[in-house]
Amino acid sequence: MLDIRPNHTIYVNNLNEKVKKEELKRSLYAIFSQFGQILDIVALKTLKMRGQAFVIFKEIQSATNAMRAMQGFPFYDKPMKIAYAKVDSDLIAKQKGTYKERGSKRKDEEKKKKKGKEPKGASAVPGANPTPVSVKPGATVVPPRPNLFNQPPPVHGASGMTVPEQPPNQILFLTNLPDETSEMMLSMLFTQFPGFKEVRLVPGRHDIAFVEFENEMQSAAAKDALQGFKITPTHAMKIAFAKK
Numbered sequence: 508m509l510d511i512r513p514n515h516t517i518y519v520n521n522l523n524e525k526v527k528k529e530e531l532k533r534s535l536y537a538i539f540s541q542f543g544q545i546l547d548i549v550a551l552k553t554l555k556m557r558g559q560a561f562v563i564f565k566e567i568q569s570a571t572n573a574m575r576a577m578q579g580f581p582f583y584d585k586p587m588k589i590a591y592a593k594v595d596s597d598l599i600a601k602q603k604g605t606y607k608e609r610g611s612k613r614k615d616e617e618k619k620k621k622k623g624k625e626p627k628g629a630s631a632v633p634g635a636n637p638t639p640v641s642v643k644p645g646a647t648v649v650p651p652r653p654n655l656f657n658q659p660p661p662v663h664g665a666s667g668m669t670v671p672e673q674p675p676n677q678i679l680f681l682t683n684l685p686d687e688t689s690e691m692m693l694s695m696l697f698t699q700f701p702g703f704k705e706v707r708l709v710p711g712r713h714d715i716a717f718v719e720f721e722n723e724m725q726s727a728a729a730k731d732a733l734q735g736f737k738i739t740p741t742h743a744m745k746i747a748f749a750k751k
Contacts, residue, residue: 515546516592517570520559523583528552530692533738535560537696538577541732543569561592583691675723677702678749679730681716685742688713692738700729717749 522531532550539545544565551559564570570591579586673680681693693706697718702725707717720726730746737743 511591511593513567513571514591514594515565515567515570516561516563517574518559518561518590518592519587521585521588522558522560523585524558526583530687530689531560533687534582534692534695535562537692537736537738538580538582538699539573541699542573542576582695673748673750675727676748676751677720677723677726678751679718679720679726680747680749681718682714682745682747683742684714684716684744685739686713688716688738690716693718696733696736697729700732701725703729723748 519535526534528550532548535548535550536545539562542564545562546565547561547563549561549563551557551561562570562573564573574589574591577587578589581587688708690706690708693716694703697703697706700720702721704719704721707719709715709717718726718729720729726748730748733744734746735743
């Protein structure tokens with residue numbers, strides 16, 4: 508089999524099919540955004556294409572680094588299988604100026620020839636096909652978001668509680684988390700850092716959590732890297748050392 512040339516898009520499969528689509532996309536953002544700016548994530552939900560996704564990076568080097576670093580990463584208890592996508596996504600092709608229609612127009616022309624007239628209600632406006640770029644019917648595209656790891660730190664006091672800074676220690680205190688935050692989601696986010704031990708959620712509270720590392724140097728590195736990380740567009744995570 509011929510090697511597929513490096514490109515901006517990586518194909519990820521062997522994903523856990525039991526994970527809900529929205530949580531899957533958020534988690535993919537969480538673990539892949541460290542490698543560079545993500546333009547899109549395409550999550551396929553058809554019966555035939557479940558357990559698969561495409562992650563489109565702005566830079567080819569980001570895609571290469573992500574594939575090398577995350578190959579076999581235990582994602583929701585299943586090792587991810589990652590490869591370059593066989594062709595550029597339509598999004599990248601349009602940026603390069605190499606974009607070509609993928610057959611939708613050709614099929615329309617064939618239908619016109621067979622029927623001798625355009626079907627009722629069909630649009631004559633070029634590009635009116637509502638199918639998202641580089642997506643098979645039934646798939647869903649995540650709107651482009653900026654590089655999550657380059658988000659500015661949140662302004663304390665803007666929302667939620669203001670946490671007084673505690674002396675450095677091995678436990679981090681997270682606030683301003685979205686309601687849908689799960690232990691698995693946070694674990695995958697913090698397990699990328701050396702010394703990670705566990706995530707502890709607070710019963711009855713979805714907006715706060717604790718993350719423990721082996722020592723304060725390791726917790727400080729994770730704190731600095733993920734300060735202001737946006738799990739959702741409206742929730743910039745606030746991280747402080749926990750009160751001893």
